[in-house]
Amino acid sequence: MKITKDLYQGSLALLTDFYQLTMAYGYWKSGKAEQEAVFNLFFRKHPFQSGFTLAAGLEYVIDFCKNFHFDEEDLAFLLEMKNSDGSPTFEPSFIAYLKEMEFKCSIEAVEEGTVVFPHIPMVKVTGPLIQCQLLETPLLNIVNFQTLIATKAARISFAAQGDPVMEFGLRRAQGIDGALAASRASYIGGCASTSNVLAGKLFGIPVSGTHAHSWIMSFDSELEAFKAYADAFPDKCVFLVDTYDTISGIKNAIEVGKFLREKGKEWVGVRIDSGDLAYYSNIAREMMDEAGFPDAKVVASNDLDEHIITSLKIQEASIDIWGVGTKLVTAFDQPALGAVYKLSAIKTKEGTWEPKVKVSQQSIKINIPGNHQVVRFSKNGKAVADMIYLNSQNLDRDEFIIIDPIDPTKRKKIKAKGLDQEVLLKPIFEKGKKVYSMPDIHQVKANAARNLSQFDKALKRLVNPHIYPVGLEESLYQLRNDLVFKMKNYDGEENNI
Numbered sequence: 001m002k003i004t005k006d007l008y009q010g011s012l013a014l015l016t017d018f019y020q021l022t023m024a025y026g027y028w029k030s031g032k033a034e035q036e037a038v039f040n041l042f043f044r045k046h047p048f049q050s051g052f053t054l055a056a057g058l059e060y061v062i063d064f065c066k067n068f069h070f071d072e073e074d075l076a077f078l079l080e081m082k083n084s085d086g087s088p089t090f091e092p093s094f095i096a097y098l099k100e101m102e103f104k105c106s107i108e109a110v111e112e113g114t115v116v117f118p119h120i121p122m123v124k125v126t127g128p129l130i131q132c133q134l135l136e137t138p139l140l141n142i143v144n145f146q147t148l149i150a151t152k153a154a155r156i157s158f159a160a161q162g163d164p165v166m167e168f169g170l171r172r173a174q175g176i177d178g179a180l181a182a183s184r185a186s187y188i189g190g191c192a193s194t195s196n197v198l199a200g201k202l203f204g205i206p207v208s209g210t211h212a213h214s215w216i217m218s219f220d221s222e223l224e225a226f227k228a229y230a231d232a233f234p235d236k237c238v239f240l241v242d243t244y245d246t247i248s249g250i251k252n253a254i255e256v257g258k259f260l261r262e263k264g265k266e267w268v269g270v271r272i273d274s275g276d277l278a279y280y281s282n283i284a285r286e287m288m289d290e291a292g293f294p295d296a297k298v299v300a301s302n303d304l305d306e307h308i309i310t311s312l313k314i315q316e317a318s319i320d321i322w323g324v325g326t327k328l329v330t331a332f333d334q335p336a337l338g339a340v341y342k343l344s345a346i347k348t349k350e351g352t353w354e355p356k357v358k359v360s361q362q363s364i365k366i367n368i369p370g371n372h373q374v375v376r377f378s379k380n381g382k383a384v385a386d387m388i389y390l391n392s393q394n395l396d397r398d399e400f401i402i403i404d405p406i407d408p409t410k411r412k413k414i415k416a417k418g419l420d421q422e423v424l425l426k427p428i429f430e431k432g433k434k435v436y437s438m439p440d441i442h443q444v445k446a447n448a449a450r451n452l453s454q455f456d457k458a459l460k461r462l463v464n465p466h467i468y469p470v471g472l473e474e475s476l477y478q479l480r481n482d483l484v485f486k487m488k489n490y491d492g493e494e495n496n497i
């Protein structure tokens, strides 16, 4: 098996939950396979108690959908599947149907690097019911993880207040693909580089790194090790100073720095990977300044995350560059984003869209029925509110009321005059044909930075962030209410209190 980005270029149609295939078979048998449907991918709660979430993963979604087909080996595998009584799980004519299946869905999605909020459709898939259904699991797999890591990277980058963050996660990431996707998402979210060389090659992310303790330990002395490293990399030297004694390490690094300067070269600085990072970084700063190296940098690493970085900033640690691995790529404090993918409308035989709702005791779990679009209102480049609305409506109005989907007492009147409007769901595929031109990863990263800059810093606080208003346009809210009452068979007397 090729474990590269090529993984997404082959057939990955079986990368799905078995129940998607049983439903697919059922749709086909009951003649519903080609009925048009709308599904939305959205999450209900920000990860990490964050006030924002940063969307990522669309490039993988596009690759996946472009290559969506069942190849001969997939079909042979399905044909061989048996029920517990030994009978074939799928009829040969269903397998023949899958063989001929061509990707025909239309997809609209928020661009990578867009700031998103609970309930906003991040990806909307319209097309034959069977195809929409088969996309559920892989789309969630891709978007959930990359969005989670991009959001974590953005939080870490905010904490670093503009200092470069090097992503060091490969050794601790969740497997090979987890590592690659995490490096990509971390770069989008704000990291300056990755230590993962394959991610550098596959995605065009800058690659960077220092050296490990083993380098020092392989020599008779630390000084000898620094000299040999300087010999090999006279322009890129970062010396890891904490193998034996951090202060002696800094002294040795300065000595080799002077030696390099005599040869007309400047070292980059030191890395500290243990102990009190505030204390030792301040000592390193003082010693390097005194020795005539005010531009030498201090790199810090060791189980860092946004909280420790914030604390080190408050302590006025003299750290210029941050190396962050484990807690970034494993999304340490929240291992998954809980985005879901729900049917929200289905086309009737008469050709009209019938909105669909899943009723739940928990109002947060009641989906938003219909075929939607999302608009972001902003003023002077600052986002004011997002509105989810039925895409059959037009936005040519002076005033809108938006209603919180969970708490109807929370409402906001939006006077649209003087506000800019950006429609967030952009066309990606139209009836199976790609219509979106994917920006390169550097443009995606720039888009993320621009998007984040539209939001107040109150939203980016690590603790108890401000809540940004997102609501349903009044008539969509009403539609949802009416549908819930209808589906619950509400008679006003005995039900459901």
Ligand SMILES: Nc1ncnc2c1ncn2[C@@H]1O[C@H](COP(=O)(O)OP(=O)(O)OP(=O)(O)O)[C@@H](O)[C@H]1O
Pocket: 273, 274, 275, 276, 277, 278, 279, 301, 302, 303, 304, 308, 311, 312, 315
């Ligand atoms: N000044 C500081 N304020 C807050 N947290 C810090 C500070 N200095 C270091 N830390 C963090 O404290 C933790 C220290 O980890 P740990 O107890 O494993 O010590 P260590 O220095 O790694 O030990 P070792 O010497 O065995 O490598 C790390 O997560 C590190 O990022």
Ligand SMILES: O=P(O)(O)OC[C@H]1O[C@H](OP(=O)(O)OP(=O)(O)O)[C@H](O)[C@@H]1O
Pocket: 168, 169, 171, 172, 273, 301, 302, 303, 304, 323, 324, 325, 326, 327
């Ligand atoms: O701490 P992270 O954010 O995951 O960053 C990556 C870590 O990986 C390396 O050491 P490793 O953890 O392999 O060994 P060490 O802890 O013994 O230094 C490096 O020195 C960092 O400490």
Ligand SMILES: O=C(O)c1cccnc1
Pocket: 168, 169, 195, 208, 209, 210, 211, 212, 301, 323, 325
């Ligand atoms: O380059 C480094 O310093 C590095 C790379 C991976 C993990 N820890 C450190």
Ligand SMILES: [Mg+2]
Pocket: 302, 303
């Ligand atoms: Mg470690």
